[in-house]
Amino acid sequence: MTKLLIKTTVFTLVLSAITLVSKAQLGYDYAQYDIGFGGSLNQLYGDAEIVKTKPAAHVNFTYNQTPFVNYVVEIQAGTLEGGDAYKTLSGRFFKNNFTALVFRGQLQAGEIIDYSQSGVMNVLKNFYVSTGLGYILNDIKNDPQHYNNVSNTDPQFTTPGLIKSNELYIPARLGYEFKLFNQYGQPSFKVDLGAQYNMDFTDNMDGFTAGKSKDKMIQYSITFKFALGDVTSYRKQIN
Template sequence: MNHLFKNCLSLLILCLCISSAKAQVGINYKQYEFGIGLDFNTPYTDAQTSKSSRSARLNFTYNATPFVNYVVEMQTGNLQGGDALNTTTGRQFTNAYNAVMLRGQLQGGEILDYSDGGVKNALKNLYVSSGLGVILNDLKEINRYSIKVPGFYTPGSDKSKQLVVPLRLGYEFKIYNSYSEPHIKIDLGYQYNFILGDGLDGFEAGTQKDSYAQFGIGIKYAFGQIATYRKPISN
């Protein structure tokens, strides 16, 4: 009888463990991510025209929850604008810039009840993000003189360092592993970067601060310590 009781107790404990393990499926997530991405840039500066250019980015993310994220991002690439031959000011530039930004990110899933699926379930991966960063401007090509207006010259600096405020709207397509944990993420986003200065194009002109917009795509890989969320993630 004692032997039978021990076997039943062991079986009960095993069932409880299996039940507990099953209950964990779908609510676990990894707290860290590494990502890479490609952006297409459009500057808004003192040059009379803008040109599209590209940049690359690396980012590291800490996931406080699956839908509350803190992102450290590094960008490197070119910003281009102006036309030395066909504009009255003659302003033209190529900025080989580098930037580092820290952003907080809030996804819809943190505040929405998506348990019933439908539209709310689709919106759970929509996010807004903002923060603060530093951009290092390095003007590799610049024209300060006007061909069409003799004597017209625009002063400025070929190198500068300025604060930048990023504002981002995006969507994450989450790919889940066999434990229903977010494993790989495809990130699509539009980001507008407000420069707290006038050095993005190397020209000191006008009263408006410089800025640049980005449309980009990236991929993130989750790794590291596993944490538990309060509700299923892949509902």
């Protein structure tokens, strides 16, 4: 009877320890990869007098080194448009059906702050900064519906530029990633809201080369991300 009691006690202690260890891991695990889909509103500040807001769609793939250190590869396709052929003195108007490839590194505040004892810090942990390198393929058709570089006041004056070009640019992004957790405390679905400033290395996103400043594109985006791939553990509780 005594031996049975001892065996039962030992078994209970071992089972309790296993359960405790298992529970201790809840909230520490995360998937190493995300696939994301979303859209953006784009504004180009270039050589056309009127700035317009146009849409784009994107797909991205994220490698999560940690839940708060991420590397993103993204493909975008959409429209940039600005100016007016009839209502501006320069007559500059363009419609660029662009495609872009972007690589960004991303650092979220949770990597460097202690959010375990503060509700405010727990909210702030998902803010991030991001930068990297972009490559854009500009495609402006040479017809009145897509492009005009002849002045309204002087038909002899035209603005030079390339309507088809490939260019590098630097993206600088600020954003917030809402993380939704599954039953195991893992971030399985994310909603990413971001504002991105893109600085062109040259000056042909709008098809015009004028003035001293380069083209600048601003994007306001939303992305829905789904976790996939292997699960690994973080050094501290994520949620």
